[in-house]
Amino acid sequence: MGAVKSKRMPRAERERQMLDAAVEIIGRHGYTAASMDDIAELAGVSKPLVYLYLNSKDDLFTACIRREAAALTRAVRAAVRPDLPAERQLWDGVQAFFTYTAEHPDGWTVLHLQARTHGPKFAAEADAMRAEMAAFVTRLIASAARESHPACDLPAHEVAGLATALIGSAETLADWANTTDGVTAAHAATTLMNFAWSGLGNLMTGNHWTAPDPA
Incomplete structure (x- = not known):
């Protein structure tokens, strides 16, 4: 063999x-x-x-997850220039994420699907990357809020929740984009920004959604 x-x-x-x-x-x-x-x-x-x-096979799989997680994180961080406005930083990071997952579909499958479905030891490796990404995106959203509306004071837990929601949406969109003909990384990135940035804009101006009155 x-x-x-x-x-x-x-x-x-x-x-x-x-x-x-x-x-x-x-x-x-x-x-x-x-x-x-x-x-x-x-x-x-x-x-x-x-x-x-x-x-062992388990150790080989763990090494694959760690390598793919590190490579994806590196690609996103490298695309984000701290001297640019926070909105542009978020856009560049989102584009880098979808570009990387499109160019490395096997690596993304290993990291997002396989690692999460074969036991807690492997899932923990993928979760560590997700936590690092969440912290990174949380800082970008907080910076964007301050830049757009200095008087805006979003609670820390809300900013963290928004970052988590953004990452979850990005992961799902990456799966969809990689299996849907004609959908490019740029399309997926634009879709996510249209979905997320409009909502963030409302929050930053104090226009919060409230649940309808049950009555």
């Missing part, structure tokens, strides 16, 4: 090949169906070498 390496390669490069193969196999077939034989063959190494480098 797997081909034994024919030449020496730096450990980091060899490990990258294994993780690339694992992300592709798990992203397309699911964690349960993914076999170490198939991962080794796609990586061009022997199965014992995969175990030598990454210890």
Whole structure:
């Protein structure tokens, strides 16, 4: 099955090949169906070498989740320039998120779907990335509120809730965009901003929605 390496390669490069193969196999077939034989063959190494480098299938999966989480977070942060207005920062971050998930559909599936459906240990890895993103978006929303309306004083729990809602919407939209013909990353980003920014604008001007009177 797997081909034994024919030449020496730096450990980091060899490990990258294994993780690339694992992300592709798990992203397309699911964690349960993914076999170490198939991962080794796609990586061009022997199965014992995969175990030598990454210890077990669970450890390999964990390494995939951590790598994909770090790469997505890096892409979003790199796109956001702190010298720009907060609205532009949020837009750039949203675009970067959808661009990355569109360009790395297998990685997104590993991170968002597979990690969350195969036990708490793996879900916790994905949740750590989500918490980091939530903190980042919370700061952007708070900055946007201050810039747009200095007198606006949104409660901290409301800002955090808005950030959580925005991230949840982005994740769902990414799944939809990646499986719907003709929907680009730019389309998905614009849809999310149209959905979110109008509501944020109302909040910042004190125009809060209230529940209708049951009577």
